[in-house]
Amino acid sequence: MDFILRFNRALAQRRHEEIIDDHVDINEQPMLKSPLIMEKQMAVIYTRKIFYKFQKDLWKCLACVLQLAREDDNLCFYKVMERKKDGSFKLKVQEVMVDKVADYASCICKKFEFEGILCRSSLCKDAENISPNINNPSVK
Numbered sequence: 001m002d003f004i005l006r007f008n009r010a011l012a013q014r015r016h017e018e019i020i021d022d023h024v025d026i027n028e029q030p031m032l033k034s035p036l037i038m039e040k041q042m043a044v045i046y047t048r049k050i051f052y053k054f055q056k057d058l059w060k061c062l063a064c065v066l067q068l069a070r071e072d073d074n075l076c077f078y079k080v081m082e083r084k085k086d087g088s089f090k091l092k093v094q095e096v097m098v099d100k101v102a103d104y105a106s107c108i109c110k111k112f113e114f115e116g117i118l119c120r121s122s123l124c125k126d127a128e129n130i131s132p133n134i135n136n137p138s139v140k
């Protein structure tokens with residue numbers, strides 16, 4: 001009986017938290033950090049908590065450098081390196097596979113597959129379209 005009582009209280013608490021989250025999502029606009037159209041679109045699509053996770057990766061993708069590793073008729077593989085604040089690169093290199101036929105990108109970290117949020121490496125590939133010079137280290 002004690003378990004059922006505790007379970008019901010926990011369930012009621014969870015429902016209450018969801019109602020508060022829904023209220024915030026419906027009535028408040030998230031703070032945007034950039035003029036990027038993608039950020040505005042995701043602010044509408046995602047819930048507040050998920051949007052801020054996405055926004056963090058969107059912001060950090062601007063510090064990533066994309067290099068084409070290999071390519072065939074259907075697939076491109078890119079190495080994505082992230083810059084640290086001192087300008088050097090982090091040791092961890094991500095790999096993004098782009099299916100040119102299906103117009104689909106997948107990062108080796110599988111964040112999108114597990115969490116439904118694009119990671120900074122996948123966003124880095126799209127950031128090429130947002131600002132062509134931003135990820136090209138040869139352009140100052």
Ligand SMILES: [Zn+2]
Pocket residue numbers: 094107108109110111119120121122
């Ligand atoms: Zn990734």
